[in-house]
Amino acid sequence: MNNSLKQYIELHDEQLAAIERLAPAPLNELRKKARQALDGAVLPRKGSDDYEATDLNTVLAPDYGVNVNHVDLSRESTTKFRCEVPNLSTCLYYVFNDTFRPSETAGKSGDNASVESFQATKHPEVLAKHYGTVANLDNSCTALNTMLAQDGVLIYIPKGSHTTRPIQIINVFDANAQLMAVRRVLIVLEDDAQAKILVCDHTKGDKQYLSLETVEIIVGRNAKLDYYHMEESGMETSRLSQLWVRQHEGSNVLIDGITLTNGYTRNDYHIDVDGEHCDTQLLGMAIASGEQHIDNHTLINHNAPRCQSNEMFKYVLNDDSVGAFAGKILVKPNCPKIDAYQGNRNIVASPTARMYTKPQLEIYTDDVKCSHGSTVGQLDQEALFYMQTRGISLPVAQKLLMQAFMSDVIDGVRLDTLRDRLRHLVEMRLSGDTLICESCELKK
Amino acid sequence: MLVIKDLHATIEGKEILKGVNLTVKPGEVHAIMGPNGSGKSTLSAVLTGNPAYTVTGGEVEFYGKNLLELSPEDRAHEGIFLSFQYPVEIPGVLMSNFMRTAINEKRKYYGEEPMSATDFLKLMREKRAVVDLDNKLASRAVNEGFSGGEKKRNEIFQMAMLEPRLSILDETDSGLDIDALRTVANGVNRLKSKDNATIVITHYQRLLDYIKPDQVHVLYKGRIVMTGGPELALELEEKGYDWIKEQVDNNQL
Numbered sequence: 001m002n003n004s005l006k007q008y009i010e011l012h013d014e015q016l017a018a019i020e021r022l023a024p025a026p027l028n029e030l031r032k033k034a035r036q037a038l039d040g041a042v043l044p045r046k047g048s049d050d051y052e053a054t055d056l057n058t059v060l061a062p063d064y065g066v067n068v069n070h071v072d073l074s075r076e077s078t079t080k081f082r083c084e085v086p087n088l089s090t091c092l093y094y095v096f097n098d099t100f101r102p103s104e105t106a107g108k109s110g111d112n113a114s115v116e117s118f119q120a121t122k123h124p125e126v127l128a129k130h131y132g133t134v135a136n137l138d139n140s141c142t143a144l145n146t147m148l149a150q151d152g153v154l155i156y157i158p159k160g161s162h163t164t165r166p167i168q169i170i171n172v173f174d175a176n177a178q179l180m181a182v183r184r185v186l187i188v189l190e191d192d193a194q195a196k197i198l199v200c201d202h203t204k205g206d207k208q209y210l211s212l213e214t215v216e217i218i219v220g221r222n223a224k225l226d227y228y229h230m231e232e233s234g235m236e237t238s239r240l241s242q243l244w245v246r247q248h249e250g251s252n253v254l255i256d257g258i259t260l261t262n263g264y265t266r267n268d269y270h271i272d273v274d275g276e277h278c279d280t281q282l283l284g285m286a287i288a289s290g291e292q293h294i295d296n297h298t299l300i301n302h303n304a305p306r307c308q309s310n311e312m313f314k315y316v317l318n319d320d321s322v323g324a325f326a327g328k329i330l331v332k333p334n335c336p337k338i339d340a341y342q343g344n345r346n347i348v349a350s351p352t353a354r355m356y357t358k359p360q361l362e363i364y365t366d367d368v369k370c371s372h373g374s375t376v377g378q379l380d381q382e383a384l385f386y387m388q389t390r391g392i393s394l395p396v397a398q399k400l401l402m403q404a405f406m407s408d409v410i411d412g413v414r415l416d417t418l419r420d421r422l423r424h425l426v427e428m429r430l431s432g433d434t435l436i437c438e439s440c441e442l443k444k
Numbered sequence: 445m446l447v448i449k450d451l452h453a454t455i456e457g458k459e460i461l462k463g464v465n466l467t468v469k470p471g472e473v474h475a476i477m478g479p480n481g482s483g484k485s486t487l488s489a490v491l492t493g494n495p496a497y498t499v500t501g502g503e504v505e506f507y508g509k510n511l512l513e514l515s516p517e518d519r520a521h522e523g524i525f526l527s528f529q530y531p532v533e534i535p536g537v538l539m540s541n542f543m544r545t546a547i548n549e550k551r552k553y554y555g556e557e558p559m560s561a562t563d564f565l566k567l568m569r570e571k572r573a574v575v576d577l578d579n580k581l582a583s584r585a586v587n588e589g590f591s592g593g594e595k596k597r598n599e600i601f602q603m604a605m606l607e608p609r610l611s612i613l614d615e616t617d618s619g620l621d622i623d624a625l626r627t628v629a630n631g632v633n634r635l636k637s638k639d640n641a642t643i644v645i646t647h648y649q650r651l652l653d654y655i656k657p658d659q660v661h662v663l664y665k666g667r668i669v670m671t672g673g674p675e676l677a678l679e680l681e682e683k684g685y686d687w688i689k690e691q692v693d694n695n696q697l
Contacts, residue, residue, distance in 0.1 A: 381495075386532040389492050390546040390602060391520035391553070400545065404536025404585075 004060035005043050005140070009035075012147050015068050022070055023150040024118050026131040034146035037137040044140070053324035053356045054266045054295040056141070059238050064180035064210050066148060073097050073175040090168035090198065091115065093153070097173060098181040100153055112161040113195065115169075118152045118184070126156050130188050134216040134244040139268065141240045145182055145214040152184030157193035159220070166196040166226075166415060171211065173237060178208040185213070187227070191220040191248075196415055197227050203234035213241040221275065222250040226414050230258045230422075231265065235290065242268040249275025249304075254414060257284040258422065259294050260429050269298040276306045284313035285409045287402075287429050288321030288353070295324035300340065302331045305365075308339040314409050315346040316402050316430070317353035328360040329372070335365045342372040347379060347405055349398070399430045445470055445507055445641060446610055452501035452666075453490045460486040462666035463502065468610065471638040475652055475677060476645045478663035479685045484645045485529060487663070488614045492526045493519055506610070520546075521553040523609030523640075527599040527616050533587040539598075540582035543568065543605055550606065571604040575631040593624035600631040611635075612643045617651040629654030649681035664692055 012019065012035060020028045046055035067073060073096075092103040093115050100117040118127055137143045155167060171183065189195055203209060211233075219225050231239065239262065247253055257267055273280055286294040300309050315323040325344045346355045359372040379401050387397035406426055413419040446468040453461040460483045468474055478484055490497050491504065493516035504511040506522060514522065534542070547567075548558040559567070565582075572581055575597040587595050596616055603611055613632065617625055632642065632655055644655055652660075652674065660676040661668045664685070669692050670676070680688075 380532075380534075382532045383534045385494055385516060386528065386534070387542070387546075388516035389520055389524075389526050389528075390542070390606065391517050391550045392542075392546050393517045393549060394515075396545060396549065400537050400541070401534070404534065407536040 004057045005038065005041065005144070007063065008060070008066075008144060008148065009038055011066060011068075018068050019148065019150055022119065024124065024127060026128045027118065027146075027149055030132040030146055031149075034137055034143045037143040038140065038147060041140055041143070050297060050326060052326070052358065053322055053354075054293070056240070056266070059210065059240060059264055059266070060144075062178060062208060062210075064178055064208070066180050066182065067098055068150070070099065070150065072099055073179070090166045091163075093167070093169045095153065095169060095171045095181075095183060097175055097179060098151065098183060100151065111164050112158050113163045113167065114154070114156045115167055116154050116156075118154055118186075121154050121156075123154065123156050126188055127154055127186065130216070130218055131186055132216070134218060134246045134272070135214055135242065136244070136270070139242055141212065141268070142214050142242045142244075145184060145212050145242075148182045148212070149184045149214070150182070152186060155185070155187040155195070155197065157189045157195045157223075159190040160192045161190075162194040163196065166198055166418075168198045168200070171199065171201045172204060173202070173207075173209040173211070173233070174204040175207060175209075180210040180212055183211055183213040185215040187215070187217040187225070189217075189219050189223040189225055192222050193220060194224045195226070197225070198415075198418065199227075199229045201229075201231040201233050201237075201239065203237045206234065206236055209233075209237045211237065211239045211241065213239065215241065215243045217243070217245040217253075219245065219247045219251040219253055221248045223248070224252040226254045226256075228256045228258070228413065228415070228418065230260065231262050232260050233262050235263045235292075237262060238264040240266050242270065245269075245271040247271065247273045247275060247278045247280065250277045251275065252279045254281040254412075255283070256281075256409075256413060257296060259286040259288070260425060262292055262294065264293040266295045267297065269296070270301075271299070271309075272301045272303055273307050273309065274303050276304045278304070278307040280307070280309035281412065282309070282311040283409050283412045285406055285426075286313075286315045286323055287406075287426065288315070288323060289318040289432075290321065291319070292321045294322070297325075298327040300329050302329070302335050302338045302340065305335045306337040309341070311340075311342040312409060312412070313344045314406055315344075315355060316349060316405065317346065317355055318349050320350070320352045322354045322356075324356040326356075326358040326360070327372070328362060329370055331363045331365050331368050331370065333364040336367040338365070338368040338370065340368070340370045344372075344374045345405070346376045347402065348376055349379060349402070399427075402430050403427055447505040448502070449504075450502040451487075451490065451499070451504060453486060453497050453499050455486065455497050459500070460497075460666055461490065464663070464666070464668055466661065466668060468641045468643065470609075470641055472659070473636070473642045473644065473655060473657045475657035475660045476643060476663055476668075477647065477660060477677065477680060479689070482663045483666045484663050485614055488526055488612045488643075488645060491519075491612060492516055492524060517549065518553070520606070520608075521550050525603050525606055525608030525611045527596070527603060527611065527613045529615040529618060531587045531590075531595040531599055533585075533590075535585050535588050537586050538582070539584055539586055540568065542586050543602065546602075546606065567605065572601050574604045574634055575600045576627055577601055592619040593621065596620055596624065596628050597631070600628055600635075604631065604635055607635075609640050610643070611640065612645065614645045615647065616644070617646055617648060625651065626654065649677045652677050662688055664688060
């Protein structure tokens with residue numbers, strides 16, 4: 001049953017020379033540890049703790065190609081692909097499959113922020129210092145990513161720098177054959193730095209793709225980061241992502257994970273709050289229909305006193321879709337004055353859709369304020385009838401209620417234009433319109 | 445406009461309406477009174493198509509159409525409006541969006557183009573004045589955080605926006621103080637014309653001081669057992685329902 005993992009270990013062992021040839025030294029050093037971690041490792045079985053709804057073995061089973069020699073597989077060029085939020089001027093970068101490409105607007109922000117590939121970065125010391133320091137190789141997907149990673153995106157905001165424009169990274173799948181892209185991101189905000197980052201996932205065509213993504217984020221003292229991830233991929237796209245965050249004293253972090261269309265997705269969010277007086281917002285939204293599968297798994301470790309965190313994930317599930325949420329807030333010993341909330345609210349709009357939810361609090365300190373709430377329900381029948389008596393047809397009334405249900409997560413977006421855009425996208429998504437985020441559309 | 449013949453309806457298997465007959469003509473105001481549990485609210489729910497109720501017999505014609513075959517939204521488009529006894533709060537749905545959707549759905553039903561934003565805002569401004577609602581209305585969520593009086597005024601505001609041919613006011617007076625009652629009643633009276641009709645469901649005569657009925661009906665045990673002019677309401681106010689109940693229970697009505 002663990003053959004799924006085995007094929008990638010074999011690939012690594014056979015192709016090691018080729019893998020190492022292109023990769024920077026820090027990646028190759030950590031690769032050895034990742035390989036060790038996977039030696040004799042067993043993928044968690046579906047139904048086991050933390051994997052109640054998601055079967056990693058099935059996701060990793062297909063014999064995906066891995067582009068070890070980093071041939072540019074994409075037929076798309078950056079000039080043909082536009083993704084922009086109207087009125088939101090971003091510094092735009094692409095990752096086509098596994099290959100990083102800046103756009104024309106890249107680097108024009110006029111500030112000190114740098115967004116570069118690992119292989120070509122002018123800040124190798126930043127990569128060497130931070131790579132692999134947040135991600136934990138006990139997570140088998142992170143270990144797999146680390147074992148195979150050859151390149152990645154380094155976003156580096158030096159001490160005291162503020163990005164004037166949001167940084168946008170668009171991940172695109174576009175290949176002739178089924179493919180696994182090993183995507184790696186390292187985001188370093190030094191003390192007092194500020195940045196807003198938007199990452200979008202897209203898929204072109206109907207080939208089977210797997211995005212194996214590990215993101216590491218280090219947020220320095222009094223630094224402030226907004227990180228939005230929006231998945232608008234296809235039915236045949238799987239995504240296994242782990243986001244690792246370390247917050248230092250006085251930092252302020254917003255992480256927002258949005259899944260609008262996808263195939264099979266498992267997102268792990270792992271936030272270590274290491275310094276006092278930090279603020280952490282962890283928001284998420286999922287709209288699923290057909291056979292979409294969306295599993296968000298979160299852990300916030302409060303390792304320091306006097307911090308606050310707020311977490312809210314909302315799901316609307318239609319048809320035969322499956323949603324899963326597991327969230328844990330852990331308050332370590334000697335961490336008083338923590339104020340933490342976790343919420344997970346779900347609407348299951350079809351009798352064949354399924355939602356799994358597991359809220360958890362683990363508290364080892366007195367004098368903290370922690371709470372959670374979890375609900376699974378249907379749309380309010382009285383509200384639907386009320387709207388119908390005003391002439392609003394049932395499908396439209398349902399759409400309005402679902403949109404309203406999502407409104408607080410949408411309002412949590414701290415970028416005005418992205419918030420408006422998201423509201424529009426959610427409305428389109430709920431109307432059942434084919435979701436071509438018209439400005440994100442691949443120009444054919 | 446409205447002809448109800450021998451209407452029977454149940455909820456969860458229990459028969460509530462046991463043969464209601466009622467005819468309403470344009471320009472008329474009908475009051476339906478009756479003791480608790482007599483079926484007044486059930487009648488309004490059945491006329492508007494509430495899925496919780498099942499019609500087990502009889503027919504309802506509205507301008508020649510079989511009303512019972514229509515969906516709740518199509519009944520609204522045909523001109524039926526219900527002012528709810530307990531208006532529903534819908535967090536996250538703004539009044540402006542709610543009303544614009546309702547108006548445009550009706551226009552779509554009649555093959556018309558959606559209303560322009562400017563025209564819509566103008567209409568909203570004009571109609572909220574009917575019931576003294578302020579300009580914050582548009583940006584508030586439907587009924588959320590509204591006081592009891594505001595909720596009822598909001599019902600009449602929606603009625604003004606949608607211009608129904610038949611309005612059913614289900615205990616619109618309940619929970620209102622005298623001033624709010626007057627505002628609501630004035631609103632209803634301003635919307636009255638020779639082409640539309642109103643059914644007022646109420647426990648008390650006091651609303652009928654403001655909204656003058658042409659006919660007063662007494663609903664008891666699922667049937668209309670007595671019909672009279674405005675003086676019947678006054679008589680009920682004075683004597684209560686016991687004398688009617690007695691006659692019905694002794695098979696004299």
